[in-house]
């Protein structure tokens with residue numbers, strides 16, 4: 001008997017199939033061929049073990065289905081209903097209307113490095129530098145790819161040969177493989193750890209400098225907090241010791257709070273750290289600053305220029321799109337219009353307004369979702385982005401209970417149109433409205449309504465069946481542990 005695998009058609013036969021020709025026109029030749037090869041390989045293996053070979057139409061249909069199932073190369077826009085305003089896994093700060101307009105305008109050709117008046121070569125980031133100088137009181141400023149890049153550049157340009165003194169209490173991991181000892185090493189400098197985990201004194205730094213350390217690094221611990229028998233010197237105390245030894249004090253502030261705010265009372269304000277004597281500060285552009293991903297080095301003009309001139313700066317510099325978005329974001333601060341930035345509009349949203357929006361979502365979804373159990377609940381939101389650990393913002397949202405397991409309902413919402421990322425609180429799917437831009441409420445209702453409509457009727461009505469009181473959220477479900485959508489511990 002002949003080899004059963006010979007019954008599987010050759011690739012060359014299938015490429016003339018009309019559905020394949022159409023798919024090549026739509027998706028390109030390479031992915032269609034790869035899918036066909038995969039299907040034919042599978043069919044040959046199956047044939048060898050005695051399975052009858054399917055017809056050409058069926059084999060082609062399998063290949064086309066595999067192409068449709070491919071993850072799309074584009075990023076999928078999502079509605080962030082997690083209650084984490086700056087969610088690193090969801091792209092941190094949403095941009096302001098002005099910032100989006102600026103980056104769209106910059107997509108064409110722009111005066112990135114030319115002075116239009118003189119026709120001479122111009123500074124790439126002069127507008128941003130001047131704005132940051134005005135906003136922070138720094139002598140100069142320079143923006144690079146992200147906070148990690150700003151720290152590595154500052155350390156490599158400024159730390160000197162003797163290594164950098166860092167408190168053992170600040171050798172932190174912030175998330176996404178950002179660990180201070182690794183950053184120090186990758187900057188080509190040496191870590192001189194001083195003090196202990198809970199207490200580091202000014203004398204510890206003095207001793208390290210006397211032994212040859214040539215810089216001090218202070219790190220904002222960001223997403224964790226130590227309490228009890230703890231001590232760390234103030235920025236001013238460190239600045240004095242650094243100045244006496246003639247070495248720079250580099251202060252990694254993390255979140256980039258440009259103006260004090262009661263919601264972020266424990267976060268360092270950029271201008272205050274500079275005024276307290278930090279030689280340079282570094283901070284992110286897409287955390288509390290509310291702009292695009294970026295890392296900013298600001299401080300002493302001569303030291304910032306040293307960073308700007310370092311060869312590494314060229315490898316870490318910002319592109320025109322983010323320079324444009326960052327400049328537009330900074331002008332909101334100059335106009336005292338911080339709530340034009342979505343993260344601050346969300347942080348300051350009034351609870352009564354959130355409650356009215358939640359009621360509208362419940363009404364809209366109930367109309368689409370038949371007898372599904374939907375109710376308004378009080379929640380705790382967080383700023384996120386590694387800022388203000390432990391601090392919460394009062395919030396209001398919508399809880400959904402259906403027969404389907406909460407994680408399955410959450411998956412249906414994430415993969416719906418548009419995608420909605422909820423969080424799970426006490427076995428219920430919860431949509432926190434503080435992290436949803438008000439303009440997205442209508443889309444949220446459409447997406448949730450569509451998911452509820454698709455549920456079998458038996459999966460609805462669980463809350464009523466259990467006879468639970470609908471307290472309309474006066475008890476706040478605040479269990480955030482173990483919720484992957486929340487991801488509050490990693491930045």
Ligand SMILES: *Cc1c(COP(=O)(O)O)cnc(C)c1O
Pocket residue numbers: 146147148149151174178219220221222252253254255283284285294295385386491
């Ligand atoms: C977030 C953070 C960083 C890293 O910033 P990215 O912009 O994410 O690269 C560095 N240091 C501190 C203290 C941070 O909080």
